[in-house]
Amino acid sequence: MRLVSARLVLLAAVLLTASACAQAIPGKPVAGEAVTKGTVDPGFIRGTDGGPIDQLAATAVTDIDSFWQEAFPATFDRKWEPIEGGIYSVDTSDSSAKPPPCTEKASDVEGNAFYCPSADAIAWDRAALLPVLKDRFGDAAVVIVLAHEMGHAVQNRMGITPEAERREPQRFPTILTEAMADCFAGAFTKWVNDGKSEHLDIGSDTLDSALGALITFRDPVGTSANDRSAHGNAFDRVSAFQDGYQQGTEFCAAMTTDNRVFTQQAFISADDRDRGGNLPFDEMLENVTPDLNLYYKTLVEQAGKKWTDPKSTPTEEEPDCSGDQGPVAYCPAEKSVEFEVKADLPELHAEIGDYATGLLLASRYGMAAMAAVGADLDGESAATSALCLAGAYTREVFTRQKGFGLSPGDLDEAVQVLLAYDYAARDASGSASLGPGFKRVEVFRGGVFEGVEACGLA
Template sequence: MTRSGGHGARRTVLTIAVTVVTLAATACSTEIDGEVRSEGDIAGLPVTHFESGLKNNAPTPKLTVDNLSDSDDDRLAVAAIADVSAYWTQQFPRHFDQNFEPVEKLLSYDSTGEEIEVCGATTAAAAMNAFYCPPEDLVAWDRGQLLPLLRQRFGPMAVVTVLGHEFGHAVQYRLGDKAGIDEQTSTIVKEQQADCFTGSYFRWIAEGRSQHFTVSTSEGLNQVMASLFFIRDEPGQSHAAQGAHGTAFDRTYAFQLGFESDAATCAAIDQADVDSRITERPFDPNDAGMGDISIDDRTMGLLQQSLDESFAGAGVPGPKIVNEGGSCPGGVSTPPASYCQDTNTVTIDMAALAELGQPIDREAEFSGQESAAGGLGDFAAFAEVVSRYVQGIQAGLDVPVDNANAGLRTACLVGAWTAAIDVDGAVLRPSPGDLDEAIAELLQPRSLISADINGHPAPNGFARIEALRHGYFDGSSVCSSDYP
């Protein structure tokens, strides 16, 4: 986040539609471990819990792949290629009134081994990568570093995600004008379409129509969301730059659009659509911290001011943020931040939040090692406090804060607040990469941003990110209508 300084025009203050429900009082202090609920649905599909990946009875693909090894990662990759090919063979006639022509060439390579020529370059230039080469109509993947890292860190469906994305580019190549793709089309439009196509493919898997893979709508889709977070662009890049792929927020948006709609919707993504909603942008020249500020008494005071101003229209007094250890003596505690109903305060553990607010260690991400600092970024820490503040606003309005929708409504309100303060003159303003830090927190097993007052998170990462997105794009009113 950044501190803007001064005062300028602000958006209309946030309001919350009121649903009158009497809340049960909590008699004693209890710390909650963060049990995950399983109510509701994921984009119209039931919440399911099972191991996702290659089916035991999956057919053996009959594909010609250059430089193929007998490794588990190559077997997984070939199954993914066969599966996504079957998907597009079915869907192309339905959505685009033409048959799908198979990709001409497939290549597996080892970026740690001997160099080979591909798409006018060596695999050393491609390095840890997966890509589509239009001149050769070729999909290639690195079995040496990329696929093992994805599989080990995020599970097998992460590999399917990346290869499904590359096949999305092959789809664009075949559609041409039908997808609005030509030599002038920006990279970001192509990438958003490919992520969206991947989402439509995963919907097909989730509906049980794949011969090769099965994916649960809870842990399985979490693997997908985590892999999209991993392959995000660095904060501060411009979406207009050549090679821009988008932030994690942008990439998950496109994937979820495809999952919730269809391939034809994905093909309709164009520059105007991307320009209207993309969050990837350069750092402000006055942002001395390049998106990071400290978590301390001063910045918590600014956060208090920002929240009080943003939610002034709610008509109830907002809770006070107090540095008193993060636990409620007379109620349920969800450290490092807890909403205490009896005192209408948000008590925080400043030291724990400061640790959480350390920048994400990108080098540790790529090496597959745990970060020494263990941080998720300053915005993740601020957003956890915001989530408890909006619990207080809702409780003051007799809106239920302990039911199945409460966690999603809370994540939605965090998103609405984030958009509302993204204006010149706001005392705190989100920086490039902040929404990605929120996603990093939302993908944690014990996400507080998406938790109800008792610390129970919403069902899965897909639903949590979707709720944040709804609030960010559509404002606070949808938080009550979408999550009543």
């Protein structure tokens, strides 16, 4: 978070199409289960060692191709043309390995997977990318990355070629083409989830691990959406994937810089950049609490009800005033918000960032607003409304012109905490919560994009 004196602007921009799409950054392991119902012989892959990683990749590529044999004609009214230039597996630990198209040496592929438009080929690092993704995030991560790269092949068949991008960079910025590829990957994942894939089975319980892998490829915090190599922040990438999952390939294909809004932004002050966009824990609490009171006071009074600031109560242990809500809790009887300041909450703040703290507080203050208007505080519906209200508050601080506002990276921190924890989506008794993380992010996005109208605040 930051204190701002200039307008924060929602940046409309682009999503991804660079050669090297996968440049992983450190993240918390959340490995999921295996997703294969049966494997495919990787003999068609050039450079394969026939091992388990290439078996998984071959299985993914085979079913992704099957998906596009159906989806491409339905979307574009033209026959799907399979990859012509080959599928390449590269052992980047072997200095004698042959380089794939679009590279000069095998080491150029290190840590990457990419689509080469000039050769109509897909390549990946068998040594330092796919096995790392599998170990950290499960089989689904490998599948999603390859589905993304096939999405770039789809774009090439749509006419979104490197030549077109150079000729019309404002029409086809990298951030847009990357978003479109993420969207196509989401549409494919829904097809698998619907049981239409011959060899793959990605259930709802494995989507969180897939998204965990996707956000490791986000741009460094503070990258401008106008950067020619920008691929998107975690929030924008997850949004594109979820849009594809929910809306399908026609929606993805229709993405343009006119209809796609991106939240990625550069730092606007040296101080914010030097802090990495994060306020110290105590300073965050000092600033966010009055801001939340003012925001929810306005909402409640607009609903014709009276708002009284909840008592703000720090505790040394996890609050237990109203069941298990996690390190931040709304206590209906006391009309207070309690937050633990010795262990879990400051640890989340340090591990993920200051908006992990902000989001949890925003959802519990959302509960206080629900209580003020007489809404039910128990059950999954209540948990959903509280999380949505946290999204609506996030929308407010992201777009306001002055005062307390979001820094680059804050929306990514929200995605991370929602995928890993259900604290922001528990009811006031702590007995009901919204899951999985994929669903929590979806509800939060609803509040961010649609505002309080999406949240059912009576």
